[in-house]
Amino acid sequence: MARAMIHNRQDSLERALQLFWKKGFHATSLKDLEKALDMRPGSIYATFGSKDGLFQESLERYARLGLAEFERTLSAYPSPLAGLAAYLRGLGGLRDRELPSRACMLVKSLLELGQREQAAWRKAEDLLAGMEDRFIDRFDAAQKIGELDSRLDPVRLGRRLQADVMGLRAFAQRDVDSATVHALAEDMALSLEALRKDGVIGKR
Amino acid sequence: MARAMIHNRQDSLERALQLFWKKGFHATSLKDLEKALDMRPGSIYATFGSKDGLFQESLERYARLGLAEFERTLSAYPSPLAGLAAYLRGLGGLRDRELPSRACMLVKSLLELGQREQAAWRKAEDLLAGMEDRFIDRFDAAQKIGELDSRLDPVRLGRRLQADVMGLRAFAQRDVDSATVHALAEDMALSLEALRKDGVIGKR
DNA sequence: GCTGTACTTGAGTGGTTGTTCAATATAAGG
DNA sequence: CCTTATATTGAACAACCACTCAAGTACAGC
Numbered sequence: 166m167a168r169a170m171i172h173n174r175q176d177s178l179e180r181a182l183q184l185f186w187k188k189g190f191h192a193t194s195l196k197d198l199e200k201a202l203d204m205r206p207g208s209i210y211a212t213f214g215s216k217d218g219l220f221q222e223s224l225e226r227y228a229r230l231g232l233a234e235f236e237r238t239l240s241a242y243p244s245p246l247a248g249l250a251a252y253l254r255g256l257g258g259l260r261d262r263e264l265p266s267r268a269c270m271l272v273k274s275l276l277e278l279g280q281r282e283q284a285a286w287r288k289a290e291d292l293l294a295g296m297e298d299r300f301i302d303r304f305d306a307a308q309k310i311g312e313l314d315s316r317l318d319p320v321r322l323g324r325r326l327q328a329d330v331m332g333l334r335a336f337a338q339r340d341v342d343s344a345t346v347h348a349l350a351e352d353m354a355l356s357l358e359a360l361r362k363d364g365v366i367g368k369r
Numbered sequence: 370m371a372r373a374m375i376h377n378r379q380d381s382l383e384r385a386l387q388l389f390w391k392k393g394f395h396a397t398s399l400k401d402l403e404k405a406l407d408m409r410p411g412s413i414y415a416t417f418g419s420k421d422g423l424f425q426e427s428l429e430r431y432a433r434l435g436l437a438e439f440e441r442t443l444s445a446y447p448s449p450l451a452g453l454a455a456y457l458r459g460l461g462g463l464r465d466r467e468l469p470s471r472a473c474m475l476v477k478s479l480l481e482l483g484q485r486e487q488a489a490w491r492k493a494e495d496l497l498a499g500m501e502d503r504f505i506d507r508f509d510a511a512q513k514i515g516e517l518d519s520r521l522d523p524v525r526l527g528r529r530l531q532a533d534v535m536g537l538r539a540f541a542q543r544d545v546d547s548a549t550v551h552a553l554a555e556d557m558a559l560s561l562e563a564l565r566k567d568g569v570i571g572k573r
Numbered sequence: 574g575c576t577g578t579a580c581t582t583g584a585g586t587g588g589t590t591g592t593t594c595a596a597t598a599t600a601a602g603g
Numbered sequence: 604c605c606t607t608a609t610a611t612t613g614a615a616c617a618a619c620c621a622c623t624c625a626a627g628t629a630c631a632g633c
Contacts, residue, residue, distance in 0.1 A: 191393070191395035191481075192395055272539050275543065276393075276472050276477045276542060279393075290543055321553070324549065324553055325557070328533070328539070332532035332533055332534070332535040332536025335536070335539060336528065338480060339497060345528065349528055349532055
């Protein structure tokens with residue numbers, strides 16, 4: 166055969182993701198990427214095609230990992246609404262962990278990118294739509310087991326939850342302390358739990 | 370005296386604001402600004418100092434106009450909570466008007482800018498903090514006239530409202546239709562109105 | 574109509590951008 | 604040990620970036 170690759174593709178992608186998440190698409194230069202990936206331009210282009218392609222792959226990885234964490238949280242709680250509330254409370258700790266950015270990378274991309282980066286913008290939009298679907302699905306499930314009033318609309322609740330998450334994470338990007346973010350997440354979680362039909366799943 | 374200025378400063382600033390709001394700081398080049406302002410680089414630099422300076426002035430103008438519209442809405446309604454709810458409902462029409470972007474320019478800047486554009490980032494943060502103060506102030510007023518339960522915390526409510534607005538406007542930047550945004554804004558407005566103490570201001 | 578002054582111009586600055594590709598390095602197979 | 608196949612390199616490229624400044628232009632007062 167031939168020469169062995171010295172760089173692990175997934176590892177390189179993870180490093181690129183961290184950079185893009187932190188600085189955004191435009192502010193991340195190829196020189197930045199060369200340093201972070203410890204690769205020369207030729208290798209980067211041979212592996213990922215273009216800066217835009219690398220960015221789009223980063224978006225996909227980000228969404229995949231984010232969704233996995235979401236599912237992990239859900240499965241640790243006994244009911245859909247409890248899981249969703251726990252997810253919100255978990256986001257309250259955004260300022261405690263060390264992350265490239267407190268804001269969602271998909272939202273950052275949605276707001277930063279325009280017509281000239283249409284493909285990447287569409288990718289971010291599609292991934293957000295997938296997340297919305299997952300939210301809606303959980304409200305649907307809550308309704309099916311009688312945890313949620315049947316007169317409420319899971320679609321509207323799902324979108325509201327997505328807007329809440331977007332708002333919480335954008336707010337967490339401000340110059341505020343951890344306790345403030347925790348309090349905000351707690352308030353959102355309480356609003357969500359207030360939807361629960363009393364006495365059906367748990368008692369009050 | 371000397372030669373008269375052919376460009377109105379406020380008008381130029383407004384054009385720059387529209388561009389920056391639409392494309393963000395990094396994606397807006399000086400060539401774009403030259404075309405939009407119909408000014409040559411020398412004039413732009415003589416008038417505004419630098420791209421960064423022009424951007425910061427745009428941020429200030431954006432916040433000033435946004436705050437004025439907010440106050441206008443508030444003053445058209447009989448009580449603080451009614452005014453805030455109307456403000457949210459007004460944002461539901463984000464996709465009906467033709468705007469440079471549906472998302473808030475301050476939030477876009479907060480998410481796009483980093484350490485290298487520290488001054489502009491701080492400006493966005495300060496302006497957002499001012500908006501938060503104004504929200505808190507309205508909840509305070511609602512409490513003083515007995516429209517809001519005295520056990521609730523105006524500071525937390527103000528931050529929650531800011532996160533709601535951030536989320537609503539970020540969501541409106543997605544590829545969704547106008548009715549969806551209206552519905553989301555309506556749900557947020559209803560949540561806010563649910564805080565009203567029954568029978569104190571209006572009847573149910 | 575001349576002069577002084579301030580505004581405007583646009584070619585030019587040095588640096589950076591994303592991208593390419595011929596040359597080189599490194600492995601396995603024969 | 605030589606060939607073959609692939610991975611990697613890094614100099615070079617055209618285009619673009621934010622920005623400067625000497626020259627040109629238009630106006631008010633004289």
